[in-house]
Amino acid sequence: xxxxxxxxxxxxxxxxxxxxxxxxxxxxxxxxxxxxxxxxxxxxxxxxxxxxxxxxxxxxxxxxxxxxxxxxxxxxxxxxxxxxxxxxxxxx
Numbered sequence: 001x002x003x004x005x006x007x008x009x010x011x012x013x014x015x016x017x018x019x020x021x022x023x024x025x026x027x028x029x030x031x032x033x034x035x036x037x038x039x040x041x042x043x044x045x046x047x048x049x050x051x052x053x054x055x056x057x058x059x060x061x062x063x064x065x066x067x068x069x070x071x072x073x074x075x076x077x078x079x080x081x082x083x084x085x086x087x088x089x090x091x092x
Contacts, residue, residue: 040079047072
């Protein structure tokens with residue numbers, strides 16, 4: 001089937017629109033991932049600060065310090081995993 005110049009131009013316009021839409025979608029997804037990673041990094045820093053404060057105060061707050069340190073480590077790992085694009089595997 002012979003294609004006219006108008007057909008080729010229409011197909012090219014459609015392809016260009018699709019490429020642009022896909023680029024926009026990819027950029028948006030990456031922006032969301034970075035925002036989540038930044039938020040998680042900030043939460044990890046806050047938890048670490050809380051652990052330092054708890055450890056610096058009375059000895060009775062050793063449990064609180066340990067919990068906060070564990071939370072900070074967990075959130076830091078979560079932030080790094082988000083930035084790297086690692087996903088948790090779903091249990092079946």
